[in-house]
Amino acid sequence: xxxxxxxxxxxxxxxxxxxxxxxxxxxxxxxxxxxxxxxxxxxxxxxxxxxxxxxxxxxxxxxxxxxxxxxxxxxxxxxxxxxxxxxxxxxxxxxxxxxxxxxxxxxxxxxxxxxxxxxxxxxxxxxxxxxxxxxxxxxxxxxxxxxxxxxxxxx
Amino acid sequence: xxxxxxxxxxxxxxxxxxxxxxxxxxxxxxxxxxxxxxxxxxxxxxxxxxxxxxxxxxxxxxxxxxxxxxxxxxxxxxxxxxxxxxxxxxxxxxxxxxxxxxxxxxxxxxxxxxxxxxxxxxxxxxxxxxxxxxxxxxxxxxxxxxxxxxxxxxxxxxxxxxxxxxxxxxxxxxxxxxxxxxxxxxxxxxxxxxxxxxxxxxxxxxxxxxxxxxxxxxxxxxxxxxxxxxxxxxxxxxxxxxxxxxxxxxxxxxxxxxxxxxxxxxxxxxxxxxxxxxxxxxxxxxxxxxxxxxxxxxxxxxxxxxxxxxxxxxxxxxxxxxxxxxxxxxxxxxxxxxxxxxxxxxxxxxxxxxxxxxxxxxxxxxxxxxxxxxxxxxxxxxxxxxxxxxxxxxxxxxxxxxxxxxxxxxxxxxxxxxxxxxxxxxxxxxxxxxxxxxxxxxxxxxxxxxxxxxxxxxxxxxxxxxxxxxxxxxxxxxxxxxxxxxxxxxxxxxxxxxxxxxxxxxxxxxxxxxxxxxxxxxxxxxxxxxxxxxxxxxxxxxxxxxxxxxxxxxxxxxxxxxxxxxxxxxxxxxxxxxxxxxxxxxxxxxxxxxxxxxxxxxxxxxxxxxxxxxxxxxxxxxxxxxxxxxxxxxxxxxxxxxxxxxxxxxxxxxxxxxxxxxxxxxxxxxxxxxxxxxxxxxxxxxxxxxxxxxxxxxxxxxxxxxxxxxxxxxxxxxxxxxxxxxxxxxxxxxxxxxxxxxxxxxxxxxxxxxxxxxxxxxxxxx
Ligand code: FES
Ligand code: FES
Numbered sequence: 059x060x061x062x063x064x065x066x067x068x069x070x071x072x073x074x075x076x077x078x079x080x081x082x083x084x085x086x087x088x089x090x091x092x093x094x095x096x097x098x099x100x101x102x103x104x105x106x107x108x109x110x111x112x113x114x115x116x117x118x119x120x121x122x123x124x125x126x127x128x129x130x131x132x133x134x135x136x137x138x139x140x141x142x143x144x145x146x147x148x149x150x151x152x153x154x155x156x157x158x159x160x161x162x163x164x165x166x167x168x169x170x171x172x173x174x175x176x177x178x179x180x181x182x183x184x185x186x187x188x189x190x191x192x193x194x195x196x197x198x199x200x201x202x203x204x205x206x207x208x209x210x211x212x213x
Numbered sequence: 214x215x216x217x218x219x220x221x222x223x224x225x226x227x228x229x230x231x232x233x234x235x236x237x238x239x240x241x242x243x244x245x246x247x248x249x250x251x252x253x254x255x256x257x258x259x260x261x262x263x264x265x266x267x268x269x270x271x272x273x274x275x276x277x278x279x280x281x282x283x284x285x286x287x288x289x290x291x292x293x294x295x296x297x298x299x300x301x302x303x304x305x306x307x308x309x310x311x312x313x314x315x316x317x318x319x320x321x322x323x324x325x326x327x328x329x330x331x332x333x334x335x336x337x338x339x340x341x342x343x344x345x346x347x348x349x350x351x352x353x354x355x356x357x358x359x360x361x362x363x364x365x366x367x368x369x370x371x372x373x374x375x376x377x378x379x380x381x382x383x384x385x386x387x388x389x390x391x392x393x394x395x396x397x398x399x400x401x402x403x404x405x406x407x408x409x410x411x412x413x414x415x416x417x418x419x420x421x422x423x424x425x426x427x428x429x430x431x432x433x434x435x436x437x438x439x440x441x442x443x444x445x446x447x448x449x450x451x452x453x454x455x456x457x458x459x460x461x462x463x464x465x466x467x468x469x470x471x472x473x474x475x476x477x478x479x480x481x482x483x484x485x486x487x488x489x490x491x492x493x494x495x496x497x498x499x500x501x502x503x504x505x506x507x508x509x510x511x512x513x514x515x516x517x518x519x520x521x522x523x524x525x526x527x528x529x530x531x532x533x534x535x536x537x538x539x540x541x542x543x544x545x546x547x548x549x550x551x552x553x554x555x556x557x558x559x560x561x562x563x564x565x566x567x568x569x570x571x572x573x574x575x576x577x578x579x580x581x582x583x584x585x586x587x588x589x590x591x592x593x594x595x596x597x598x599x600x601x602x603x604x605x606x607x608x609x610x611x612x613x614x615x616x617x618x619x620x621x622x623x624x625x626x627x628x629x630x631x632x633x634x635x636x637x638x639x640x641x642x643x644x645x646x647x648x649x650x651x652x653x654x655x656x657x658x659x660x661x662x663x664x665x666x667x668x669x670x671x672x673x674x675x676x677x678x679x680x681x682x683x684x685x686x687x688x689x690x691x692x693x694x695x696x697x698x699x700x701x702x703x704x705x706x707x708x709x710x711x712x713x714x715x716x717x718x719x720x721x722x723x724x725x726x727x728x729x730x731x732x733x734x735x736x737x738x739x740x741x742x743x744x745x746x747x748x749x750x751x752x753x754x755x756x757x758x759x760x761x762x763x764x765x766x767x768x769x770x771x772x773x774x775x776x777x778x779x780x781x782x783x784x785x786x787x788x789x790x791x792x793x794x795x796x797x798x799x800x801x802x803x804x805x806x807x808x809x810x811x812x813x814x815x816x817x818x819x820x821x822x823x824x825x826x827x828x829x830x831x832x833x834x835x836x837x838x839x840x841x842x843x844x845x846x847x848x849x850x851x852x853x854x855x856x857x858x859x860x861x862x863x864x865x866x867x868x869x870x871x872x873x874x875x876x877x878x879x880x881x882x883x884x885x886x887x888x889x890x891x892x893x894x895x896x897x898x899x900x901x902x903x904x905x906x907x908x909x910x911x912x913x914x915x916x917x918x919x920x921x922x923x924x925x926x927x928x929x930x931x932x933x934x935x936x937x938x939x940x941x942x943x944x945x946x947x948x949x950x951x952x953x954x955x956x957x958x959x960x961x962x963x964x965x966x967x968x969x970x971x972x973x974x975x976x977x978x979x
Contacts, residue, residue, distance in 0.1 A: 077500065084500040088456075093448035094441035096621070098573045099653040103910040106573060106621075135441035143440070150439045154431060154876070157290035157884055159438035160445060160572040160621035185919045192910060194572040194622045195290065196887030198921035200880065 063123050065090070068136030078124035082116075083107045085123055086133065094134040095163050098192070105164020105191040109133045115171045134163050137170055146170055149207035157195035164191045169205045173212055181206070251358040255351050256389075257396040265323045265409055268351070268397040271344035272301070276392030278372065278385070280305060280312045282345070285325025285409070286337045287317040287593050289623040291884075291941055292432050292877035293333035299873055300338050303425045304345035304417055306369040307386070317617025319599045326406035327594030327698065328623065334873060335839065335939045340411045344399065347413025351397055355389050406596075420871055420933040427933070429876030434619070446591040446618040446629075447576045447650060454578065455482070456499040457639045457649035458506035460492045461659055464903040465754050466516045468710070473510035480505045486642040490710030490752060493639050495647060506652075518902035519749040527563045527966075530667050530688055533745035537719040542728040545737035547673075550682035554673025558782050560775055561669045563966040564767035566662040566898035569760055570913055573621025574656030575628030579636040580646035581606070586613040588637065591620020591629035597698035598630065602637045605702040605711075624761035628660035630699035634707040657913050658905040659706065661758035662898055664690035668771035672735070678783035680794065683735040685728070685772060687742040692763055693718040694747050694756035709752040717756075719744045722764065727837040729772030733794040754905040755898070761885075765838065765946030766892055770967055773834035773950030777818065777957065786815045787833050787954065795835075799842055799868055799932070804835050806928045807844035807866035818958040827852050832954025838943035840935070841869040845886070845944065847951035851959045856975030859920065860890055860952055865944055866928040870935035882944050883925045889948035891916035897968050 064073045065082075067090060074089040081100070086092045086109070098106030100119045107119040111129040138144035143151075146166050156162050165188060172179070172187040179187070184205045193201065261267045273281040282301045288294040294314040302309040315321050325337050349369065356374035357364040360382045368377045375383035385391075399411040420426075437443035462468065468490035477483040482497040483505040494509060496502040521529045551557060578589040579602070586608060592598045598615040606613075620629050628651055636649040651659070666689030673682035694717040695704040701716075702708030709715055721742035722728065728740040748755055780790035788808045795801050807813075811831070820828065828851045835844045846864040851857075863886050872878060895914045899907045907913035953964040962977045 077504075080500045084498075084503075088499045091450070092441075093444050096445070096447065096573055097650060098621070099909060101653060101909055101911075103653075104572070133441065134439075138440070140436065140440055147439045151436050154435050154880060156435060156438050158572065158619065158622045159290060159434070159443070162438060163441075166439070181923075185921070189917055189919045191918065192572065192915065193918075194570065194888075194915065196884040196889075196891065196916070198887050198916070198918045199883050199925055201918065202921070 063126070065126065065131055067092070067131045068133060076123055079122050081119050082109070082121045082123055082126055083118040086118060092133060092135065096160055098160070103192070104161070105168060106161055108164045108167040110167060110171060113171060113174065115168045134166055137166065144170060145208040145211040146173070146204065149204040149211065152207060153200050153204040155197050155200035155204050157197050161191070161193040165193070165201050169208070173205070173209055177209070177213070179209055248359060251355050255355055255395060255397055256393045258393050260394045261396055263321070263323060265411060266398055266401040268344055268347055268395040268399050268413065270323050271341055272348040273394055274386045274390045276387065278311065278387045278391065280307055282312055282314045282341055283322040284314050284316040284337065284341060285322040285596060286333050287328050287595070287617050288333065289328060289593060289619070290434070291881045292874060293337070295430050295432050295877060296334055296873040297338055297341055299425045299428070299430055300342050301345040303423050304342055305349050305372070307372040309425050309430055311372065317595045319596050319615045323409065324405050324596035325409050327592070327596060332407050332939055333941065334937045336407045338937065340409060342417050343410070343412050346415040346417040347397070347399060348395060350413065350415035351395060352386050352389060356384050359384055359389070426871070426873050428874070430874055432877070444618065446589060446620045447573060449578045449589045449618055449648070451578055451580050451646040451648070454580070454646040454648050455495040455497055455643065456502040457493050457495045457636060457647045458502045459635055459649070459651065459655065460494070460506055460509060460511060461655060462513050464513070464516055464518060465905070466519050466749050466752070467513040469511050470514050471512040476510040477505040477508050480508070484643055485509065486639050488638070488711055491638060491707055493635060495639055495643050519753070520755070520900050520902050521748070522902060523900055526565070526665055527667055530665065530745060535743045536746055538741060538743045539722070540739060540741045541722045541724070542731060542738060542740035547682045547684050547737045547739045550737040551673045551684070554681055555676045556674045557671055558674065558779060559669065559671035560778055560963070560965060561667060562771035562774060563667050564665065564770060565967065566665045566755060567760060567892060567896045568657055568662055568898050568907060568913060569624060569627035569660045570657045570915070571620070571622035571627050574651035574653055575632035575660070576620065576648070576650040577629070577633035577636040578646065578648045579633065579640040581640050584608070584612055586637070588613065588615045588633060589618050590615055590633045591618060591623060592633055592699065593617070593623045593629070594698040597700040598633060601630065601634055601699035601702055601705065605634050605637055605705070605708060606641055625763065626661050626695070626697050626758035628656055631660070631706045634699060634702060634705040638707050654908040658908045659754050661695055661756050663760035663763065664692055664757040666690070666767050668767065670771055670775040672775070672779055674783065680735045680779060682737040683730050683733070685730050685740045687721055687768065689721055689742070689744060690747060690757055691717050691719050691744045692721055692757055692759070694753065695758045697759040706752055715751050717747060727839065729768045732797065732800050732835070732837055733776070734796045735794060755900065761888070762838070762942035762945035765836070765942065766889065766949050769834065769836045769946040770949035770953065773836065773947070774953050774963070774965070777832065777950070777954040778963065781818055781957070784817050787818055788813055789815060791833070791835055800835070803842045803866045803868045803930060804844045806930060807833065807846050807864050810866065810926055810928045811846035811864040813846065818954065820959065820961045826854065828959035830955040830957065830959025832951045832956070832958055834947040834950035834954065836943065836946045838939065838946060840938035841940060841943040843867050843943045843947050845947035845951045847948070847955045849952060849955040849959060851956055851974065853960070853978055856971040856973070856978060858894060858952070858956065858969055858971070858974060860922050862922055862924045862926070864926045864928070866930065867940070867944065868930040868932065869938045869940045869943070870932045871937045872929060872931045873937055875929055878929060878940055879927045881940055882927050885942065885944045886925050886948060887916065887921055889945040890922070890952070892945070893949040893952055893968055894920065895968050895970060
């Protein structure tokens with residue numbers, strides 16, 4: 059049943075043994091011990107578990123380990139650090155966006171991929187790109203402001 | 214213990230610390246004995262007992278020069294802790310960055326009720342403010358003795374006490390007491406929870422003297438969250454811990470009659486815990502616990518479906534026998550006033566069950582070791598959690614420590630407490646520390662709900678269209694089938710599933726709570742409420758408890774929609790109509806401020822001009838919550854074809870007395886406006902005869918970012934002469950009515966049932 063998997067997470071290789079059907083989220087949280095992708099729904103409905111697979115925002119709660127292959131996994135912690143923050147992280151702090159903050163992996167990781175492709179998006183384009191993600195605290199206005207601010211920083 | 218610095222300007226004596234006490238050598242002009250006496254009068258090396266009547270229970274000066282403020286509440290991300298830090302810093306005359314607010318740990322703070330009633334600042338700040346003022350007084354008195362300068366000739370800046378006329382005579386808080394504890398009694402009002410308060414001998418400062426209160430101060434938790442360096446309750450790990458999952462019945466009220474443990478025997482480490490209606494599994498790995506819960510073969514008892522058809526919910530409430538009736542507000546006598554009225558107008562408004570459905574399902578970790586129980590919980594009432602866990606485990610309270618850790622959202626009695634009590638039972642049964650996170654389905658379907666209700670409102674008008682009588686009747690399930698905290702296990706799922714008798718409180722409005730219609734000077738008023746029996750008495754997925762702004766959305770949707778109906782019936786502008794009947798200057802000011810900022814166009818509401826595909830409208834609602842006042846203007850677009858509503862802009866005028874942190878307050882108001890828009894537009898718990906069918910975000914939709922408004926403009930009204938009042942919830946109650954009133958303005962259609970989904974709007978428009 060169990061198989062060996064080598065996962066490259068934020069530039070570091072981890073070898074784990076697990077059920078191939080197990081969602082990537084459980085490997086990241088339970089086997090590797092990361093705290094950042096969150097369990098929100100397990101149904102691909104909220105985004106709290108979002109990571110990048112080769113730069114693509116992916117809901118790790120429904121991605122079986124068997125589907126990860128050699129993809130490079132980036133989590134929020136790997137996006138930037140206090141000394142070298144991603145513009146979205148800087149903007150999130152400037153705008154003081156999160157309330158509880160449990161949702162932020164979804165918003166930041168999805169927005170980071172979006173801003174990587176789209177320069178100077180309009181408000182409506184930002185909203186469309188982030189549609190479907192959930193925030194229960196209602197921080198949506200701050201999220202739009204932060205993504206705009208980050209877009210400006212990225213030129 | 215840190216090494217004492219040699220105090221500058223204190224050269225004739227050198228201070229040093231030995232054995233935890235402050236000692237001054239070469240005592241000129243004061244002697245060692247005096248120094249020791251001063252020290253012993255106020256300080257000691259170990260912390261006095263953690264009781265409300267000790268100054269040390271609230272404030273400590275640490276060896277590194279920081280101040281600890283021990284706060285018996287929590288902050289769920291709205292910056293309550295920042296505001297507490299500002300208040301403490303101002304009273305103590307230290308920089309705000311020096312104050313560390315330590316909250317939510319039953320081992321470090323007294324029970325101030327946890328987060329509740331949006332009372333973090335309104336009630337929670339009072340003892341902290343008084344304690345900080347008292348600490349300053351004590352420190353100045355100590356300094357007076359040590360510097361031989363009378364206390365009234367001393368000044369304090371940044372934690373340095375110095376002689377007003379000779380700054381070289383100085384000593385710091387840290388030098389006097391850093392790393393040790395105050396040994397100073399304070400006067401406690403003998404109350405626990407939200408109303409707990411204390412006074413010392415010191416008088417807190419006058420608002421005019423505040424330097425930090427009133428400034429925008431940023432939160433400490435944002436950067437760690439953004440860089441993933443912040444552990445939530447879901448991230449707590451304890452050595453040797455196993456993961457749990459619970460099993461819930463296919464029909465609410467059913468209990469397991471047989472459990473086939475062999476069905477999970479190939480899952481490594483899977484164990485079953487079954488006690489009456491309580492059924493869970495644990496495994497070493499979380500995924501294995503998830504799989505075991507899915508795979509476990511269980512036979513459930515046959516029970517009659519407990520619920521009515523969802524489409525008969527409001528009929529059920531209307532026809533249900535009344536458990537309790539209370540006339541919460543009575544002014545004059547409505548009987549003769551209605552009899553003599555020239556015209557009577559009436560309407561009924563319905564509001565559904567709504568769900569916390571936090572961003573992540575509840576989670577807790579419980580470790581029982583050598584008779585000592587440690588609980589990590591997202592419950593916003595950790596001090597009550599101690600009692601609940603002690604109760605369910607049958608251990609003394611002093612053997613339980615509850616540590617609050619930020620949960621995935623927290624707006625009342627969500628599933629955090631139930632997960633914790635479940636985890637405690639699992640941990641006791643398996644003899645290992647247990648981490649339990651619910652499934653999404655449990656987080657939606659099995660957390661406590663806010664009650665569904667119907668509201669009948671009528672008013673009598675005289676010949677001139679003046680309101681002479683106002684009558685508001687609410688009929689609802691009790692607001693508290695389970696208590697708003699978990700101190701009694703019978704108020705938890707696990708308690709009820711293991712045979713404890715439920716004890717629902719038959720209550721709707723609390724005494725003294727601002728009754729809808731209250732602020733308006735209608736000469737005769739009656740506000741009454743009635744409760745009806747719960748649909749399922751024990752372990753019900755539709756059991757009720759506090760959800761953010763308890764009862765606010767439904768009561769004020771009804772009351773403020775009806776006031777709008779009265780304005781329309783009398784051909785009045787809705788703002789003018791309200792101002793005609795408001796008498797309190799603060800009420801009037803807040804309504805005017807909202808109207809002005811919104812550039813409110815004075816005219817009776819209702820559709821104007823030729824019909825267009827998308828109709829525009831504006832609406833206003835006004836409400837009090839405690840001492841806080843909110844007026845909110847909504848501007849909406851209604852797509853007549855699809856029934857889809859878009860709230861384009863909100864203007865919120867907000868008066869909560871003294872403003873502590875304007876930036877934080879703005880954000881808090883903006884977020885709760887968007888949150889309430891979600892409640893108003895989408896949120897409705899669906900159920901079948903058997904069970905709750907709102908089990909995820911597809912079956913319990915909430916607001917999408919594409920539906921968020923273009924702007925939320927906030928007008929803050931500051932009243933430095935008034936104490937600060939709650940700001941975490943009051944805006945929530947104004948949003949539904951303001952939108953419904955705007956929809957009427959746009960289309961001429963009255964929405965009398967929430968939420969305002971496209972289907973419902975479409976039906977109303979056709
Ligand atoms: S947890 Fe993966 S989308 Fe919700
Ligand atoms: S900040 Fe709490 S869910 Fe988004």
